Amino acid sequence: MTTVSSTTSSSAATGSASSVSSATSAADQEDRFMKLLVAQMQNQDPLNPMDNSQMTSQIAQINTVGGIEKLNTTVTQLLSAFNNMQSQSALQLPGRDVLVEGSTLALQNGSAAGGVSLAADADTVKVDVLDPAGQVLRSISLGKSSAGVRSFTWDGKDSSGNAVADGNWQMRVTATANGKAVDATALTAAKVQSVTSKDGDTELDLGSLGSKAWSAIQSFL
Template sequence: MTTVSNDTSSDYLKSLQKTTSDKAGDSTTGASSLGKDSFLQLLVTQMQNQNPLDPQDNSEFVAQLAQFSSLETMQNLSTSVDAIGGMYQSSQALQASSLVGRSVIVDAGSTNVDTSKEMTGSVTVPSASSVTTVKVYDADGAVVRTIDLGDQKAGTASFTWDGKDDAGNVLESGNYSFIAKGSLDGTETGLTTYLPATVTSVTMGSAGTSMTLNLANGTNIALSKVQQIGI
């Protein structure tokens, strides 16, 4: 009977690695391609060719079985994680399709406005503000309307714009910017505005990133910045 030495086992392991790698089409990643079948084949070969006068020690045999079991568990876990990832992408795609055409309230400074009807937005006030205003700018950067919100407590303050300028003239529909400011402890401070927008399309996120909403005004925003989803 042929005896397999440590050097022979090592050579056989390398041979298995190369064979597995060739099947995968990449000879540079042989070590990482050694699967449970190759591991088991190596273990059986060692048992078949062991020296009958000096058989393999029981503890070493059990240790190899434990390694085989651990390898199989890791491969099964990897398969399960891949399946979960596929389910997550499917769920994300379904969520994305339901958002197209919907109105959302987002953390933004501008939005596309239909001036034939009122538009409602909100301002985040971090602390009491004695003078709170929202200025509306047209596409050319000119101020067309100043909305006075007066004194505001800390929290969220809503505002409504009827699509008219300060003189009462109805403006054309289009993209408008909204800049809110408040007097906090006597210092004029810029405030965050939340504006309504329509989702025209959705860009799916890659691994580890959220999807991006493409809005009617030509901008895009991360899903995490959406405050509210409407109809």
């Protein structure tokens, strides 16, 4: 009887998910658990058999551990497939214009593109183009906009309609909804020069803006 009690206690402790080494695979855990469970049932006291709820609980625990490992494997496979697809898509980007966070408007041949990222819907969205002294050179009203990213273009003219010189100009974006400020982030346009991929991470060479991660891209132009 003492042997039976010791075996039962050992089996219950071993069957517990908390005592299983994380280095052991779910298959090994399940095999070990089933052997111990069978031994426990064969050697249990006929006058005091194992409670059905206890056995069900132990089976549920080992199934949970096995399910988590299978889920982790599936997620890893999906992540690998996603990274491969992302890398293949990135190879098509050289020569494309994208929007990333930044407050520079690169005016070239009398035209510049930029963008605004809104945290919420806005009644009014305004872009101020600033001169070197920080004064407003031109205000561009984008009107009512939904939350998210939207692009705009600047014709390279000041508020008097005079063309300004090509080059990099600073901008400031503001947005409001019902008279209250809405979080607005300025986005600058850049051309993708090249793409590199290493260990699943995709990096984009944006010329003067340097190297940016794929996740930095807010939109494509």
